[in-house]
Amino acid sequence: MRISELSEQTGVSIATLKFYLREGLLHSGEATSATRARYDATHVARVRLVRALIDGGGLSIAKARAVVDALEHPPESRHDLLGVAHRVIPYAGQDHEVSGEVRALIEALGWQVEPDAPALRMLSAAVDTARAAGLPVREEALAAYARGCLAVAEVDVSAAVGTRSPEEALATVVLGTLLIDPVLVALRRAAQEHLSGARARASRT
Amino acid sequence: MRISELSEQTGVSIATLKFYLREGLLHSGEATSATRARYDATHVARVRLVRALIDGGGLSIAKARAVVDALEHPPESRHDLLGVAHRVIPYAGQDHEVSGEVRALIEALGWQVEPDAPALRMLSAAVDTARAAGLPVREEALAAYARGCLAVAEVDVSAAVGTRSPEEALATVVLGTLLIDPVLVALRRAAQEHLSGARARASRT
Numbered sequence: 001m002r003i004s005e006l007s008e009q010t011g012v013s014i015a016t017l018k019f020y021l022r023e024g025l026l027h028s029g030e031a032t033s034a035t036r037a038r039y040d041a042t043h044v045a046r047v048r049l050v051r052a053l054i055d056g057g058g059l060s061i062a063k064a065r066a067v068v069d070a071l072e073h074p075p076e077s078r079h080d081l082l083g084v085a086h087r088v089i090p091y092a093g094q095d096h097e098v099s100g101e102v103r104a105l106i107e108a109l110g111w112q113v114e115p116d117a118p119a120l121r122m123l124s125a126a127v128d129t130a131r132a133a134g135l136p137v138r139e140e141a142l143a144a145y146a147r148g149c150l151a152v153a154e155v156d157v158s159a160a161v162g163t164r165s166p167e168e169a170l171a172t173v174v175l176g177t178l179l180i181d182p183v184l185v186a187l188r189r190a191a192q193e194h195l196s197g198a199r200a201r202a203s204r205t
Numbered sequence: 206m207r208i209s210e211l212s213e214q215t216g217v218s219i220a221t222l223k224f225y226l227r228e229g230l231l232h233s234g235e236a237t238s239a240t241r242a243r244y245d246a247t248h249v250a251r252v253r254l255v256r257a258l259i260d261g262g263g264l265s266i267a268k269a270r271a272v273v274d275a276l277e278h279p280p281e282s283r284h285d286l287l288g289v290a291h292r293v294i295p296y297a298g299q300d301h302e303v304s305g306e307v308r309a310l311i312e313a314l315g316w317q318v319e320p321d322a323p324a325l326r327m328l329s330a331a332v333d334t335a336r337a338a339g340l341p342v343r344e345e346a347l348a349a350y351a352r353g354c355l356a357v358a359e360v361d362v363s364a365a366v367g368t369r370s371p372e373e374a375l376a377t378v379v380l381g382t383l384l385i386d387p388v389l390v391a392l393r394r395a396a397q398e399h400l401s402g403a404r405a406r407a408s409r410t
Contacts, residue, residue, distance in 0.1 A: 048339055056338020077408075082401045086394065092387060111399035119398060123391035130384035133261020134253055134376065136364075137388070144360045145385070146392050151353035153396035155346050157404065171339065177394065179335035180350070182297060183342075184393070185386055186328035187351050189291065191358035192382070193324060194316035196287045199362065203282075 003029070006039045010047040017047065023061055025050045025068055049171050057178040063088040067170060081166060085173040091118040093125025101139070102127065109146055152184060208234070211244045215252040222252065228266055230255045230273055254376050262383045268293040272375060286371060290378040296323040298330025306344070307332065314351055357389060 007014045020026035026046055029037030046068070053064045070084040098120045106113055106120065113120060130137050156176055163169040212219045225231035231251055234242030251273070258269045275289040303325045311318055311325065318325060335342050361381055368374040 052339040056334070056340070077405050080405075082397065086398070089394075091391075091394075106395065111395060112402050113395050113398050117395065117398060119391050119394035123388060123395060126384070126387035126391055129261070130380070130388065133380055133384055134257040135261070135380040135384055137385075138364075141360050141364060142388075145357055145389060146396070148353045148356035148360070149389055149392035150396045150400070151356060152350055152393050153400050155349045155353070156393070156397050157400045159341075159343075159346060160401070161404065175335070175338055175340040177397070179331070179338055179340055180342075181390055181393075182331035183328060183335065183347075184350060184354055184389065186296075186324050186331055187354035188357050188361070188386075188389070189294075189296075189324035189382065190311065190316060190318050190322065190328060191351070191355045192287065192361050193291070193318050193322060195355070195358050195362045196365070197317050199366065200282050200285075 001039050002036065003039065006043055006047065009044050010051070012047055012051060020047065020050055024065055025061070027072075052171060052175055057175050059088065059174075063090075067174060071166060071170060081170050082160070082173055085170060085177065086118060089174060089177050091122045093122045094118060096121045096125035096128070099124040099127070105139070105142055105146065108143065109150075111146075156180070206244050207241065208244065211248055211252065214249050215256070217252055217256060225252065225255055229270055230266070232277075257376060257380055262380050264293065264379075268295075272379060276371060276375060286375055287365070287378055290375060290382065291323060294379060294382050296327045298327045299323060301326045301330035301333070304329040304332070310344070310347055310351065313348065314355075316351075361385070 001009070003014055003017055006012075007017055010017075012020075017026065021028065026043060029039040029043065031037050050064055050068070053059045053067055054061070059067070066088045067084065070081065075081055075084065098116055102120055102124045103115070127137055127142070156173075159176060160169050160172045163172050206214070208219055208222055211217075212222055215222075217225075222231065226233065231248060234244040234248065236242050255269055255273070258264045258272055259266070264272070271293045272289070275286065280286055280289065303321055307325055307329045308320070332342055332347070361378075364381060365374050365377045368377050
């Protein structure tokens with residue numbers, strides 16, 4: 001198909017498609033003349049992915065390019081794809097050291113996570129911030145939260161494993177991580193309302 | 206104690222304390238002369254709460270005042286306190302209608318939640334955003350996420366019930382909701398890394 005058809009099929013303007021081509025976010029089409037190229041289904045899939053990463057996931061052009069690079073040079077296993085995904089996803093608190101408490105928690109849980117993983121830095125920073133604001137965060141509470149999050153992550157990992165292509169797997173992990181966070185925040189609040197109401201009703205009877 | 210001592214004990218400047226008094230965030234002290242007042246432990250507790258809400262939780266002055274008002278005129282039950290907390294906590298997607306899918310999910314879960322609760326509006330908006338970005342969000346996945354979030358909310362509600370005063374309960378709910386969200390985001394990513402690594406190791410052997 002020509003670039004105009006690629007634009008029609010994806011709903012992305014020709015100017016934006018040319019921008020994607022220049023920025024290395026979209027692979028070149030097959031040249032049919034000095035000024036024309038032919039595009040195929042791989043281009044449609046790529047444009048949709050880039051669109052989802054940038055518009056849906058809020059990634060920068062550079063981060064989206066890192067995802068695309070990982071697809072061009074795919075790592076050996078899907079687990080390594082997750083590593084790529086985690087490197088491009090923004091993490092708060094990346095300058096924070098992993099605390100002794102967090103290391104002990106991960107060990108007690110029996111989780112195998114890189115000792116200086118971004119997730120553990122973010123976790124240490126978030127716990128420190130909560131405590132500094134006067135919120136007591138007990139060790140047992142953290143462990144219980146971790147068990148709830150493990151159940152959530154089971155769903156995430158199953159979704160990524162069930163995908164048909166590396167392209168789909170990577171999109172699922174990156175978008176699933178970024179876009180499901182607000183879903184979980186909302187579900188947590190709904191569950192709080194349900195549980196708190198149930199306790200209030202029980203105490204009245 | 207005098208205002209200078211209140212400032213010393215809380216680490217909040219006299220100018221800020223006077224601002225809190227003017228804005229109705231802090232109750233007046235007992236007047237000892239035309240220009241002086243005496244403060245006590247209730248003022249120390251209040252200043253720490255306001256500080257935590259504004260600096261720690263990122264609430265606006267108006268939202269912090271709503272929390273303080275709820276403390277001055279405490280609702281009958283701790284469940285109603287949660288209602289106050291949820292009204293001051295910022296929720297994304299508040300203009301969104303609660304979707305039929307979300308209503309069916311809550312019913313299938315057997316959760317008792319107000320039909321137009323902010324949490325359900327936020328949930329509907331978040332699911333729609335994820336789908337619009339090309340992420341498939343299956344019904345069974347949502348139900349599984351909900352079960353993980355229920356485990357998390359059990360911890361939240363127990364923490365709020367275990368507090369000694371309405372002041373502490375309200376602070377626990379508001380700060381716990383706002384400041385624990387990033388803790389859960391980080392734990393989810395750590396759990397993903399753990400589970401994905403375990404699958405990769407299992408598939409190699």
